[in-house]
Amino acid sequence: xxxxxxxxxxxxxxxxxxxxxxxxxxxxxxxxxxxxxxxxxxxxxxxxxxxxxxxxxxxxxxxxxxxxxxxxxxxxxxxxxxxxxxxxxxxxxxxxxxxxxxxxxxxxxxxxxxxxxxxxxxxxxxxxxxxxxxxxxxxxxxxxxxxxxxxxxxxxxxxxxxxxxxxxxxxxxxxxxxxxxxxxxxxxxxxxxxxxxxxxxxxxxxxxxxxxxxxxxxxxxxxxxxxxxxxxxxxxxxxxxxxxxxxxxxxxxxxxxxxxxxxxx
Amino acid sequence: xxxxxxxxxxxxxxxxxxxxxxxxxxxxxxxxxxxxxxxxxxxxxxxxxxxxxxxxxxxxxxxxxxxxxxxxxxxxxxxxxxxxxxxxxxxxxxxxxxxxxxxxxxxxxxxxxxxxxxxxxxxxxxxxxxxxxxxxxxxxxxxxxxxxxxxxxxxxxxxxxxxxxxxxxxxxxxxxxxxxxxxxxxxxxxxxxxxxxxxxxxxxxxxxxxxxxxxxxxxxxxxxxxxxxxxxxxxxxxxxxxxxxxxxxxxxxxxxxxxxxxxxxxxxxxxxxxxxxxxxxxxxxxxx
Numbered sequence: 075x076x077x078x079x080x081x082x083x084x085x086x087x088x089x090x091x092x093x094x095x096x097x098x099x100x101x102x103x104x105x106x107x108x109x110x111x112x113x114x115x116x117x118x119x120x121x122x123x124x125x126x127x128x129x130x131x132x133x134x135x136x137x138x139x140x141x142x143x144x145x146x147x148x149x150x151x152x153x154x155x156x157x158x159x160x161x162x163x164x165x166x167x168x169x170x171x172x173x174x175x176x177x178x179x180x181x182x183x184x185x186x187x188x189x190x191x192x193x194x195x196x197x198x199x200x201x202x203x204x205x206x207x208x209x210x211x212x213x214x215x216x217x218x219x220x221x222x223x224x225x226x227x228x229x230x231x232x233x234x235x236x237x238x239x240x241x242x243x244x245x246x247x248x249x250x251x252x253x254x255x256x257x258x259x260x261x262x263x264x265x266x267x268x269x270x271x272x273x274x275x276x277x278x279x280x281x282x283x284x285x286x287x288x289x290x291x292x293x294x295x296x297x298x299x300x301x302x303x304x305x306x307x308x309x310x311x312x313x314x315x316x317x318x319x320x321x322x323x324x325x326x327x328x329x330x331x332x333x334x335x336x337x338x339x
Numbered sequence: 340x341x342x343x344x345x346x347x348x349x350x351x352x353x354x355x356x357x358x359x360x361x362x363x364x365x366x367x368x369x370x371x372x373x374x375x376x377x378x379x380x381x382x383x384x385x386x387x388x389x390x391x392x393x394x395x396x397x398x399x400x401x402x403x404x405x406x407x408x409x410x411x412x413x414x415x416x417x418x419x420x421x422x423x424x425x426x427x428x429x430x431x432x433x434x435x436x437x438x439x440x441x442x443x444x445x446x447x448x449x450x451x452x453x454x455x456x457x458x459x460x461x462x463x464x465x466x467x468x469x470x471x472x473x474x475x476x477x478x479x480x481x482x483x484x485x486x487x488x489x490x491x492x493x494x495x496x497x498x499x500x501x502x503x504x505x506x507x508x509x510x511x512x513x514x515x516x517x518x519x520x521x522x523x524x525x526x527x528x529x530x531x532x533x534x535x536x537x538x539x540x541x542x543x544x545x546x547x548x549x550x551x552x553x554x555x556x557x558x559x560x561x562x563x564x565x566x567x568x569x570x571x572x573x574x575x576x577x578x579x580x581x582x583x584x585x586x587x588x589x590x591x592x593x594x595x596x597x598x599x600x601x602x603x604x605x606x607x608x609x610x611x612x613x614x615x616x617x618x619x620x621x622x623x624x625x626x627x
Contacts, residue, residue, distance in 0.1 A: 080533065080534075084428050084431060084432050085432055087428045087429065087432075088428065088429040088432040088433070088443075091425055091426070091428075091429040091504070091508075092429070092443075092446060094425070094501070094504075095450055095501070095504060095505065096446075096449075096450075097465075098458070098461035098462055098464065098465050098501065099450075099453055099457070099458060099461050101461060101464045101465060101471055102457060102460075102461045102464060105464055112469065114464070114467065114469035114470060114474075115469060115470065115471055115474035116474060154356075155356045155357040155360055156357065158353040158354070158356060158357065159353060159354050159356075159357035159358070161353050162349075162350035162351070162353035162354045163350075163354075165350075166346075166349065166350035166353075168350045168351075168354070174354065174358070177358065177361060178357055178358070178361060180361060180365060180366075181361065181364075181365050183610065184365065184369070184603065185558065185561075185562035185579070185602060185603060185606055186562060187562050187564060187579040187582050187583070187599065187602065188369075188562075188582075188599045188600075188602060188603045189365065189368075191372060191582060191586055191595060191596065191599040192365070192368035192369045192371065192372045192599065193364060193365075193368050194586070195368070195371065195372055195375055195586075195592055195595075195596065196367060196368035196371040196372070197368075199371065211364055212364075214360065214364070215360060215361065215364040215365055218357060218360060218361070222357070272452060275454075276454045276455060276456075278455065278456050278565055279563070279564070279565060282565075282583070282587070283583075283586065283587065292454075293454055293455075293456045296454075296456050296457065296460065297456055297565070297568075297569070300460055300463075300569060308460065309464070312454075312457040312460070312461070315453075315454050315457060316453055316454070316457065319452045319453060319454060320449060320452045320453060323452055
């Protein structure tokens with residue numbers, strides 16, 4: 075009896091912990107549909123007006139554009155570098171591969187503020203001022219370790235037998251890579267790219283150091299808007315971002331699953 | 340070139356772009372700010388190249404920086420402790436639950452995908468003057484006028500706990516998941532109560548996960564400057580805020596370099612201590 079009592083208490087605690095994690099975010103979504111003038115309680119009615127205002131706010135649209143382009147370019151570069159490095163680490167016996175792995179994930183072992191300062195000052199010294207280029211370099215180096223961790227974990231499960239079979243049937247290494255290895259790797263590549271995009275899209279700590287004046291990404295735009303007061307537009311913007319950053323990975327997982335099912339079936 | 344030599348060179352060709360990026364965009368910049376920290380920002384706003392100890396003297400001896408460093412470590416320590424106390428039981432329930440484990444895990448991943456700035460600012464909707472809590476208390480008649488609950492040390496900790504809790508739960512869960520549940524049953528059958536079995540079998544075995552979660556919470560918590568800016572008051576600046584001030588506001592880059600390296604050193608020492616501790620734990624596992 076004592077055991078089940080304790081278990082119930084633990085479960086109750088867990089429910090509270092989950093509420094703590096999600097209730098504030100749920101309130102953001104709820105308030106974004108509030109018809110009231112102010113971004114706060116009480117709810118005066120259900121309305122999409124704040125989303126409509128978002129769509130007409132040039133600053134916010136520009137921020138979205140910047141974040142999208144930055145996220146996409148980061149994802150492409152980071153995933154390319156990450157997939158190549160992961161292939162080397164998973165597929166070959168590299169002397170000192172442990173040290174190489176540590177080196178490659180070093181950008182997330184260093185506090186992001188320190189990485190941000192070092193990169194800003196060094197690239198500035200080389201003549202690259204605060205700019206989109208600096209932002210891109212920063213986002214690439216910061217997302218690379220995550221891509222490598224994700225891609226490596228998934229590459230391990232791809233068996234070499236299939237490739238060897240293709241080679242023994244007369245396929246060239248090049249044909250084998252493009253017709254066998256790459257399609258098998260697609261879920262890993264996609265997962266890495268999505269991860270890089272989402273992290274880039276969410277980043278604020280480094281971005282505030284690297285962005286030139288007048289350029290905002292969505293998170294820095296939200297941050298700047300918070301300085302004034304919390305308007306209903308911020309809640310609407312938050313809701314859109316949640317939909318994007320939660321919806322995209324879910325979509326990606328769905329695509330990855332259907333890809334692997336097609337192959338399996 | 341022989342086939343063997345080509346085969347041996349191939350991984351290095353694959354690795355070189357990523358390694359080059361890490362060297363040029365992380366290690367060289369870090370070395371660069373070590374050099375930079377000995378330069379001097381002159382009154383005219385230009386940097387004087389040389390070997391000056393002024394920035395380091397200021398960073399290491401000024402009581403202002405020391406106090407904020409201790410304040411930062413204190414906030415990070417409290418955050419880590421609260422995360423452990425809140426997160427451990429939850430991780431235990433997830434690891435031991437049968438029916439809805441997948442759902443609980445999926446929900447646990449969600450916060451990682453929701454933007455940090457949104458999760459941080461969401462507390463303004465809860466605790467602000469016209470937030471959910473004040474509105475509810477006024478409606479219930481508990482208070483007549485809204486109270487300001489935001490912008491203090493407690494709300495900074497609250498924001499950090501909210502941000503870091505998933506890291507803690509996930510790490511503890513992973514180590515709990517790796518423990519054979521029959522060990523607890525064995526302890527029970529040998530006469531231990533459930534509580535004793537937990538304290539003497541499960542808890543010690545899950546310590547590596549708890550330590551990993553703790554390290555992450557501490558290092559990420561101690562390195563933040565956004566949470567104090569959004570949820571803290573004027574007196575709640577943390578060490579990373581000083582770095583931000585020096586670099587972005589005052590444009591004193593040599594001093595900012597010294598302060599960054601100080602933060603890196605303090606948090607780096609913690610990672611090294613952890614490494615050593617885990618090494619010992621590993622050793623004990625090997626002996627047992």
